[in-house]
Amino acid sequence: MQQEVVLALLAKEPSHGYQLRARLREALGPLGDAMNDGQVYVTLARLERAGQVTSARAAGTPDRPDRKTYALTADGQQRVAEWLAEVSWPKPDLAEFHLKLLAAAAAGLADPLGIIDAQRRELLRRLRDAGRAAMAEPDGSEAALLLEGVVLRLQADLRWLEACERSWTGRKVRP
Amino acid sequence: MNADPESMVRARGLRKEYGKEESLIRAVDRVDLDVEAGETVAVMGPSGCGKSTLLHLLGGLDRATAGELWLAGRRIDRMSERGMAALRRDAVGFVFQAFHLMDELTAAENIELPVLLAGRSPRAARRRAAELLERVDLADRARHLPSQLSGGQRQRVAIARALANRPQVVLADEPTGNLDSEATLDVLRLFESLHEAGQTLVIVTHDSRIAATADRLIAMRDGAFIDETRLTGGTSGRLGALLNLDS
Numbered sequence A: 001m002q003q004e005v006v007l008a009l010l011a012k013e014p015s016h017g018y019q020l021r022a023r024l025r026e027a028l029g030p031l032g033d034a035m036n037d038g039q040v041y042v043t044l045a046r047l048e049r050a051g052q053v054t055s056a057r058a059a060g061t062p063d064r065p066d067r068k069t070y071a072l073t074a075d076g077q078q079r080v081a082e083w084l085a086e087v088s089w090p091k092p093d094l095a096e097f098h099l100k101l102l103a104a105a106a107a108g109l110a111d112p113l114g115i116i117d118a119q120r121r122e123l124l125r126r127l128r129d130a131g132r133a134a135m136a137e138p139d140g141s142e143a144a145l146l147l148e149g150v151v152l153r154l155q156a157d158l159r160w161l162e163a164c165e166r167s168w169t170g171r172k173v174r175p
Numbered sequence B: 001m002n003a004d005p006e007s008m009v010r011a012r013g014l015r016k017e018y019g020k021e022e023s024l025i026r027a028v029d030r031v032d033l034d035v036e037a038g039e040t041v042a043v044m045g046p047s048g049c050g051k052s053t054l055l056h057l058l059g060g061l062d063r064a065t066a067g068e069l070w071l072a073g074r075r076i077d078r079m080s081e082r083g084m085a086a087l088r089r090d091a092v093g094f095v096f097q098a099f100h101l102m103d104e105l106t107a108a109e110n111i112e113l114p115v116l117l118a119g120r121s122p123r124a125a126r127r128r129a130a131e132l133l134e135r136v137d138l139a140d141r142a143r144h145l146p147s148q149l150s151g152g153q154r155q156r157v158a159i160a161r162a163l164a165n166r167p168q169v170v171l172a173d174e175p176t177g178n179l180d181s182e183a184t185l186d187v188l189r190l191f192e193s194l195h196e197a198g199q200t201l202v203i204v205t206h207d208s209r210i211a212a213t214a215d216r217l218i219a220m221r222d223g224a225f226i227d228e229t230r231l232t233g234g235t236s237g238r239l240g241a242l243l244n245l246d247s
Helices: A003-009 A017-034 A038-049 A074-085 A094-107 A112-136 A142-168 B051-058 B081-090 B107-117 B122-135 B151-162 B181-196
Strands: A053-058 A067-072 B007-018 B025-036 B040-044 B066-071 B092-095 B169-173 B200-205 B216-221 B224-230
Touching (some): A003 A038, A003 A074, A017 A038, A017 A067, A017 A112, A017 A142, A038 A053, A094 A112, A094 A142, A112 A142, A112 B181, A112 B224, B007 B051, B007 B200, B025 B051, B025 B200, B040 B051, B051 B066, B051 B169, B081 B092, B107 B122, B107 B151, B151 B181
Parallel strands (some): B040 B216
Antiparallel strands (some): B007 B066
C-alpha cells in the first residue's frame, strides 16, 4: 500500500486502522479484493517509525480490545501536501511488448501476429472482467469510476494492438 | 460441413455481393457461423467490414447471394417473401443504433405494434407491453412519445419491442452507438439480464467494451471472419491484478 495514500486518509482526522481499511475497500470496490488486510497496518507501522504518524492506544471494553488511533505528525502533514501538489501518472510499458514483437520477428522465433492475437485475447478477457465488475456496481459507487478508468485504458491498449496488427500484417518475417 | 443441431443460428458459406465484375464487392465473404441457444456472440470490426450486412442476412432483412442459413433448425435462405416477413416479425428481434421507433406512437404502442401484427388481441398486446416496460424499468414512461424520452430510454423501449413476440434470437446493430456511458451501462445490464434469462443474442459493434460482454467474440475484416475468442472463464487473476494494488 502506497504510504502517501495512507497518510492522506489520516489528514481529515485521526482514525483506527480498521477505519482506513474500510475506507479503502469502499473506494476500490472489487479492485481492492487483492489488497491484503495486513498491508494497511504494515504501512502504518513504517510511517510511525519514520515519524510521520503517531499512535495512541484507546482503552478497550471486554468485547472490543484495545485499539490504536493513528494521527498525522507535522512531518506527515507536509508529506501529504507535497504529494497532492506533485504531478505524477503511471506510465504503461509498451516498449517491452514492442521489442518482443521485433525480437520474435528478427530471430524467426515466433510469428508477431500470433503474439498480438494472444495478447488481444488476454486484454479482451480483462476488459470483460472489468466491464462486468462495473455493471455490478450500484449507482454512485466510487469504485465504478475507477473501473471506468480501467475499461478505457484497456480499450486504448486494444486499439494499439490493432495498429500493431495492421503494421505487422504483410511485413516480411524471416522464416 | 457438419453443423451442430443445437445451433440457434447456423450459417454455411454465407456470401453477399454487390455490383458486378470489376466493381464487385463481397460485403460478406464465405462466413460460417454457429450460435448456440442462449449464447451471446459479438461480431466486431471496423465500419465497412460487413458486420451490419451479416446481421441483416441473419435476420432475413436481406437475402444472401450464396450460402445456407438456418434459424432454430429451419432453413431460411430459400424461404418465400411471405415466410421471411413472418420470420422477421416472430422469430427475430432487431435492435438498431438509431432506435427506429415510430415517432407518433407512445412507448407502449411501439411495443404493442409487433404483437398486434402477429395477430394477437389488443388486450394481449397491452398486457405484453406493460410486462416488457416493467422489465426495462420504464413502466412510468408508457405514455411518453419517443421525443419525450432520453436516448437510453428510447433504446430500452426498442429492446422491449424487439422482445415483444418472444423471438428466438435478438440481433443488435451498434446498440449503444448513440448513447452516453451511463445509458450504455443500462443497455449492457439489460442485455446481461436477457442473457441470464436464456435469450440468444448476436451483437455487432466496433466498440471493444460492448463486444467484451459477450461469451464469444468474432473479429471481422473485409467481409470475412478472421479471429475468434471465447471470453467466458475470465482472467486467471483477481480483478485487483488489473491495477498494481497488491504491491
